Amino acid sequence: MKHVNISAWWSWCVTIFLVIITIAGPARSQSNDRNSTRYTFACSAYKGMNQDYLLRNLNITLSSLRHQLSINNVSYATARSLLNGNSIWGLASCRGYVSRADCVACFDYAVVQLRSCGSATGAFIFFDDCDIRYENFNFYAESRVRGGSIQCNNGSFNQQPEFRKTTNGLLSDLRIAIPKTSNFYAASTRGLASGNITVYAIGQCNLNLSKTDCANCINLRYTALDTCLPGSSGRSMDGGCFMKYSTTPFFRQDQRTNITPLLRNGDSNKKIAIIVGVVGGVCILFVLLAFFLWRPRSKKSSIQLDKSTGSTVLLQGPTRYSYDDLRKATNNFSDQNKLGGGVFGEVYKGTLKNGDAVAVKKTVSALTRRKIHIDYELKIMCNVHHRHLIRLLGYCSKGSLLFLVYEYMDNGSLDQFLYGDKKRNLSWRQRYEIIYGTARGLAYLHEQYHVPIIHRDIKPSNILLDNELQPKIADFGMIRLLSEDKTHLSTKFPGSLESVYVAPEYAIHGQLSEKVDTYSFGIVVLEIISGKRCHNTKDEESVIQSLHLDHAWNLYDSGEHLKLLDATLDPSEYGAEEAEKIIEIALRCVQSNVSARPAMSEVAMLISDKSLYPMPTVRSTLKLSSNDTTSPV
Incomplete structure (x- = not known):
């Protein structure tokens, strides 16, 4: 019971803090109506960038964001420009129920408002359907900004206690489910047992946040919306997430998220999970202790540290092919299979046992004396995944020869x-x-x-x-x-x-x-x-x-x-x-x-x-x- 009281006290403190922020606002903040939709808007109070490069950077960033949002099924975009040594980072997000056309329309209208910030090096704007933020620093990992805001409708109902309980329960379930979804978004409805009133609610986190940061951010939004009840609608937002409820439908029934599988099973299951976790942890500890006591001390850890970057090697290693397999695949590295060559070696076409065509680069390597470094480079290379980069599939070393196996391109160079x-x-x-x-x-x-x-x-x-x-x-x-x-x-x-x-x-x-x-x-x-x-x-x-x-x-x-x-x-x-x-x-x-x-x-x-x-x-x-x-x- 004491824990519940402390939580309630903390919730009221957070709520009061957010209300003060909303009233005081940043350097410039306002709430207006766009087709009966309120929004929160603020410009940064600081400047400093060359205005010409600032506006050009901003144009590039906003244009890239719009281009991404104009693609079907894309509702979240990030972009960064870099001119004259300065950058503008941008982020745009549309709610999960918004169509592509409405998403772009909301973005375009928001950009018009942001333009009024002039030479300010940052700004943000929140609509019901979308939000945009840009800054001259990398803000992507932030889950809160000074523009956190709550907006409530004071209209209420005769069934105030039931409405409060139903809405609070819906929002509470959403805050649990949202961090567990793949896109950090969920929409759901709940009807009052004693009437024909249905509550619609959504919550959404920016995809740049971690699961933990999303949960923390949504928890704050949930706490803040409690001050709107029993009002008929409320919305709460900050730089990392957005939450809204209303008795007026703002998404279709077929756009609801099935949040039931994502909800927790109750305190009893939590206790069981804790007990199992403690017992399992103790067992694992004993196993590890026995392993390290048994393991010969002379063996060194296989985990290496790259001295040039300070990064530990926690990458998936490349496939290791046998020399005989590559020799057979390339018909003994025949001239008929040779694709070309260059400063780093000759390239042959090969066909593996499973029928896959590959390109095999054969090079004389004096680098085998630095085996640890080369192993690390190979791990770096095979973990490069991009549609415009050739995939390294694996390698083979034989004496001073190093063979690199790549995906094969029919059209050549x-x-x-x-x-x-x-x-x-x-x-x-x-x-x-x-x-x-x-x-x-x-x-x-x-x-x-x-x-x-x-x-x-x-x-x-x-x-x-x-x-x-x-x-x-x-x-x-x-x-x-x-x-x-x-x-x-x-x-x-x-x-x-x-x-x-x-x-x-x-x-x-x-x-x-x-x-x-x-x-x-x-x-x-x-x-x-x-x-x-x-x-x-x-x-x-x-x-x-x-x-x-x-x-x-x-x-x-x-x-x-x-x-x-x-x-x-x-x-x-x-x-x-x-x-x-x-x-x-x-x-x-x-x-x-x-x-x-x-x-x-x-x-x-x-x-x-x-x-x-x-x-x-x-x-x-x-x-x-x-x-x-x-x-x-």
């Missing part, structure tokens, strides 16, 4: 389609998808995988195409992992890499960063849209038969950069502004000033953002001459 055996007229849309997919794959390697990875050898022969001509980046088998400060000075520049794709600061000074891949990507984009190889040589015949970077810059400076486009392209397939934007993105990527090059996540957003026509002019003073040996910034 991009260079064969541009100017090789499979040369064909790729449409503008196909080229655009290849460029965009490659950018997304690199952005994943640089920023979204748990360990930052630099590829170092981006070129058309390392971009493979699947049956739908979607790109998959290959050959990061000899990748180098970045340290936490995302910079690495390499004194072992692989001179056999094709120099035209290699950033000058890496080729000349040995400085390695993600911007090395950005530079290579820019060169590849110029080749994709021109259909010509990029060469270092500079003569009239070279300009006609191939592409020289200075020639690309000269065309851009004279406003004639559309002349870079492949003459085989059908002009009706693309818009001039879209083509100019892709060219300008490519030229931004190949600037000699390292800090002026965009991050690959920014590149991906710039490519997908249809609102950026035209783009701000690239400063030609930052262009790269073939003779430029300037030290990177």
Whole structure:
């Protein structure tokens, strides 16, 4: 009984605190009506970012959020922009019962309100149907913000005690069920026994929260809504979750969630579970103690620590193939099965015993002396899962030879389609998808995988195409992992890499960063849209038969950069502004000033953002001459 009193006291404290926040508000807060729907809105009180870059960052972020919400069955989106060293993080969420069209309409109206914040570096807005927030810092893990709010309807009923009990029970069941659902959302109804009144209620957490944070957030919303009872409706929201009830239907009966299986079974089962847990824990403790006493002390733990990142190896290891299996799969590594080769080894097509086609990379490895490090790299590689990255399936080591087994791509590499055996007229849309997919794959390697990875050898022969001509980046088998400060000075520049794709600061000074891949990507984009190889040589015949970077810059400076486009392209397939934007993105990527090059996540957003026509002019003073040996910034 004492515990119940303490909980009630705490609930009233939280409620009073939230009410005070709502009344005091942040720097700017208001509640208005949009088609009889109230909303809560606030702008951040601080500034500090350059206004031009702030608005451009915000436009990119909001555009990306809207694009995601416009896709069927997508009701939650996050996006981040990065320009001039500054970022804007954004989050948008629609309630589970809202249609795609209504979700986008709610988002669009909310954006109109957010625009009134001007140069504030953050803002949030909550509607019944959606909410949006943006900030110039990563707020995704937050479950509460200063704009927590409660809004109640004071209308009540004759059956006040029954209505309070029924509604409270419904909300209590929802707070238990919501963190257990796959999408952190649930909707349910409950009728009063003594009348024809039905209570409708929903609750939702942002998907960026953990299950525990969702539960804590929803518990606070549930507690706050208690102050609205016995009012006929109430809504409570903050930066991590939303909860609402009403006697007016706001979702269909067929949109209800079956929450019964998600509810707890009662105190008796809890006690049994506690007893079983304690007994089981004691047994496990004895087993572990016996194991460690029996285990020879000389054996070392198989868990390794990567010194460059401080990350423990808690990854699934790659499949280990036998040499005989790979030899048979590739017909003894015959020339007929050879797909190609490069600086990191030769590649053969193989057919495994189960009939699966694979690509087997054979390389002479002096790295076997660093077995622990290579095992870790292999684990890193085989856990990279992205639609635009080739999957490493497994490996085999035999003496000084290391064999890497990858998924097989029937269409081969991009260079064969541009100017090789499979040369064909790729449409503008196909080229655009290849460029965009490659950018997304690199952005994943640089920023979204748990360990930052630099590829170092981006070129058309390392971009493979699947049956739908979607790109998959290959050959990061000899990748180098970045340290936490995302910079690495390499004194072992692989001179056999094709120099035209290699950033000058890496080729000349040995400085390695993600911007090395950005530079290579820019060169590849110029080749994709021109259909010509990029060469270092500079003569009239070279300009006609191939592409020289200075020639690309000269065309851009004279406003004639559309002349870079492949003459085989059908002009009706693309818009001039879209083509100019892709060219300008490519030229931004190949600037000699390292800090002026965009991050690959920014590149991906710039490519997908249809609102950026035209783009701000690239400063030609930052262009790269073939003779430029300037030290990177």
